[in-house]
Amino acid sequence: MPGIVGIVNDKEGKQLLEFMLDSIKYENWYLMDSYVGPLFAIGRAHLGILNPEAQPIFNEDRSLGIFMDGEVYDYDEQRTNLELKGHKLEIGNDADFCLHLYEECGEDFVKNLNGSFVIVIFDTDNRKMIVANDRFRLRPFYYAQNGERYLFASEVKAILEDKSFQKMVCHEAVADFFAFEMILNDNTFFEGIKVLPPASIMIWSNGQWSTRKYWDLDFKEDCNYSKEYYVENLVRVFREDIKRRMKGNHRMGVNLSGGLDSRAIVAMMAKHHNPIHTFTYGVKRGDEAKIAEKVAESLGTTHRFFALEQNFLADDAELGVRLTDGMSNCRHFQWIGLLRQMAEDVDIVFHGLGMDILLGGWTDISNVRIHRKILKARDDSILASLIFQKLRKEGVKDMDSLFSDSYYKIIKDLPKQSLKKALREVKARHPGNKADYIFWRNWTRTSTSPARRSYIEDRVPGYDNDFVDMILEIPQELRFQHRIYYEFIKKLSPNLAKIPYQRTGFAPSAPFFLHEIGKLVKSSYKAFIRKLRTVTRGRISIPDTIGYTDYDEWMRRDAKLRRFFENILLDEKTLNRGYFNESYVRELVKTHMSSKKDYGKELCALLTFELWHRLFFDEQYKESNTA
Known part of the structure; x- marks a missing residue:
């Protein structure tokens, strides 16, 4: 995806900067900015949508320069104050404002910025x-040191353009990826390449990096207002949240699902912008598609449905791994191949990343029981064990069998150690809030969301400063199982509250107990059709239309997709890398393809990791596939 790249302390940095920029340039029409000085070489690749003016932008005496990826909102009053103090904002965009704010306030300039951004300011x-990111790390920023040279980039692959950087696999990241389906803390798959934590300021001075937090999730656990108070204020703050994100003369759209977050966003956008394009993808006649169509019809949007072909992953998996640096499982790549088509209609797409987790609590259909235990955990050791159980449900099964004996000895204890490290960062007292903190802090960067920006810009109302601050006041018990979320939707849009929620099959306006029954019915139905497939060895197969995809069955039934998985996973190159138990992987593929048992999640994780290895380690493969 586009973003910022750079080198510090390298007198020959110009050519390397060009290589780094080229590595994140996926289309010839990307716009490129660069600066090469005696100490800093910095560049930006961008779509020309947000802050399209050339960078760097300098202050009046050109002693300070800024590169910025992203945007900030609601700063008219601060800008006026800066101008009254003599600052001249000649460009007048977000980057120009942030540069002069830094000049006035120093490193504290970032504390109250509301937006999605990475900012790099150099002081010649x-x-x-100085590097600063937004509170929620919506835009990743990776960094590494190679001798006396310091490198940074919005994508890991740009750092690897320094061919003298020694590539070594981070075993802790591998363990986390397979155990939890996300990498905890600030690791990447490479030793020595880290990702900047959320709400951080990083400073390079005198040949050294230093990093500090300027904000953290601070649960207001002593608040005890009425449910009505929270609902009223959530609606008020959310309306302002959407309003501030409507800035600019852009074509805007929404990724519309059968959930609650996207319908809330569309409802508020419709008050400020017309026309609104909405996009839904999935299986034909699936729950997501049918519910999204009802929402779109109710609000009068220009709606477009993309039916996913069963073999789309065979075409899109490699691109998805490139865009996400391999840190997102390919089973979440549903929309990767649709980005170009969406860009025909919109410049900016809104989506509900995080809202379901923030407002609904970190719960889902399959592990509500564990979360109930988490809420009652008496001490941190019990809590750690329960969070570990819950995270493991997202990962692959039987890691001790999947990995070779020698490699499993290296990684077997690393997931628990990684979780303990993450828990040390948490300041909340309530066990439910501690669990939510772990997920909020670590999940965003391993989601596929940043990859959207390779073709369109995005805006994420769920991660608005004021909206999150309001949520942090709500007791865990009200957020648990979407209790406050249903009330929020009913207050926000009574009409949309009458349209069913995909996860339960009942409208938010329905009594709460019906949603619990609906979750049970849907999970039981999914279990039934999976069992029916395995018992009959695939002779009877009922399509799964509850979610976006049915990978388990698609990779069995579609010849192209089946060949794609088998050709990669059973390739000698894959099996001989030393990570995995060769006979177990062969049996895993055979068992799944014969419908004896579902191992789609495991096969997708293996495929993602192998594609990452080929794209990022195997230079010959990389060159032959980019020629």
Whole structure:
């Protein structure tokens, strides 16, 4: 995806900067900015949508320069104050404002910025560089040191353009990826390449990096207002949240699902912008498609449905791994191949990333029981064990069998150690809030969301400063199982509250107990059709239309997709890398393809990791596939 790349302390940095920029340029029409000085070489690749003016932008005496990826909102009053103090914002965009705010306030400039951004400010007089990201790390920023040279980029692959950087696999990241389906803390798959934590300021000065937090999730656990108070204020803050994100003369759209978050966004956008394009993807006649169509019809949007072909992953998996640096499982790549088509209609797409987790609590159909135990955990050791159980449900089964004996000895204890490290960062007292903190802090960067920006920009109302601050006041018990979320939707849009919620089959306006029954019915139905497939060895197969995809069955039934998985997973190159138990992987593929048992999640994880290895380690493969 586009973003910022750079090098510090390298006198020959110009050519390397060009290579780094080229590595994140997926289309010839991308716009490129660069600066090469005696100490800093920095560049930006962008779509020309947000802050399209050339960068860097300098202050009046050109002692400070700024590169910015992203945007900030609601700063008219601050801008006026800066101008009254003599600052001249000649460009007048977000980056220009942030540069002068830094000049006025120093490193505290970032504390109250509301937006999605990575900012790099270089101070040539004082031989200093400052990097700041938004509160929720909506835009990743990776960094590494190679000798006396410091490298940074919005994508890991740009750092690897330094051919003298020694590639070594981070075993903790591998363990996390397979155990939890996400990488905890600030690791990547490479030793020595880290990702900047959320709400951080990083400073390079005198040949050293230093990093500190300027904000953290601070649950207001002593608040005890009425449910009505929370609902009223959530609606008020959310309306302002959407309003501030409507800035600019852009074509705007929404990824519309059968859930609650996207319908809330569309309902508020319709008050400020017309026309609104909405996009839904999935299986024909699936729950997501049918519910999204009802929402679109109710609000009068220009709606477009993309029916996913069963073999789309065979075409899109490699691109998805490139765009996500391999840190998102390919089973979440449903929309990767649709980005170009969406870009025909919109410049910016809104989506509900995080809202379901923030407002609904970290719960889902399959592990509500564990979350109930989490809420009652008496001490941190019990809590850690329960969070580990819950995270493991997202990962692959039987890691001790999947990995070779020698490699499993290296990684077997790493997932628990990684979780303990993550828990040390948590400041909340309530066990439910501690669990939510772990997920909020770590999940965003391993979601596929940033990859959207390879073709369109995105806006994420669920991660608005004021909206999150309001949610942090709500007791865990009200957020648990979407209790407050249903009330929020009913207050926000009574009409949309009458349309069913995909996860339960009942409308938000329905009594709460019906949603619990609906979850049970849907989970039981999914279990039934899976069992029917395995018992009959695939002779009877009922399509799964509850979610977006049915990978388990598609990779069995579609010849192209089946060949794609088998050709990669059973390739000698894959099996001989030393990570996995060769006979177990062969049996895993055979068992799944014969419908004896479902191992789609495991096969997708293996495929993702192998494609990452080929794209990022195997230079010959990389060159032959990019020629």
